[in-house]
Amino acid sequence: MERRASAPIVVPRTPRLAAPVAAAAALLVAGCYVTLGDGIGIGVVDITQQPADVTATVGAQASFAVGVAGTTPLSFQWMRNETSIDGANAFSYTTPPVTRADNGARFSVRVCTSLACQLSRSATLTVL
Numbered sequence: 001m002e003r004r005a006s007a008p009i010v011v012p013r014t015p016r017l018a019a020p021v022a023a024a025a026a027l028l029v030a031g032c033y034v035t036l037g038d039g040i041g042i043g044v045v046d047i048t049q050q051p052a053d054v055t056a057t058v059g060a061q062a063s064f065a066v067g068v069a070g071t072t073p074l075s076f077q078w079m080r081n082e083t084s085i086d087g088a089n090a091f092s093y094t095t096p097p098v099t100r101a102d103n104g105a106r107f108s109v110r111v112c113t114s115l116a117c118q119l120s121r122s123a124t125l126t127v128l
Contacts, residue, residue, distance in 0.1 A: 044116035045070035051107060051123035056098050062125050064107045065092035071113045078109045095125070103127040 049067025056062040068074060068091065078088035085093065093107065106122035 045074060045111045045113045045118045047111060047118055047120050050121045051109065053124045053126065055126040055128060056095075057128050058099060059097050061094050061096065062098055062102075063092060063094045064109075064123055066109050066111065066120050067091075068111050070111070071115070073114070075112045076109055077112075078107060081106055082108070098125065098127050100127055 046069045047066060048069050049065075051064045051066050054062040054064060064078070066076070076089050076091055078085045078093040093109070095102070102125055105125045107125065108122045109120045110117050111120070112118075
């Protein structure tokens with residue numbers, strides 16, 4: 001069986017945009033957020049502040065929050081023990097009053113832009 005070389009892919013170059021777009025594409029592949037000189041952001045979301053572990057007493061509420069940077073609009077989906085929480089779609093989430101059964105629950109959030117999503121670390125709830 002004879003192998004044939006595939007035809008090269010030719011990408012037309014626009015002198016003014018070729019280098020910035022190529023650099024932006026390389027940074028996107030590396031998982032970075034990129035803003036071109038004209039202020040148009042293209043990129044993935046960056047979690048700048050991970051949710052922190054929380055300690056709460058029985059009957060109190062616990063609040064978790066995330067800090068993010070990215071191209072708007074951003075969407076949020078909080079999860080408890082890797083299961084989505086209905087209606088928990090903001091940068092912060094406050095639990096209903098906690099019980100002893102909530103001790104050790106893990107809370108994380110998936111933050112998305114139109115191009116990509118990033119999952120936060122899991123924060124642990126300790127109930128006293």
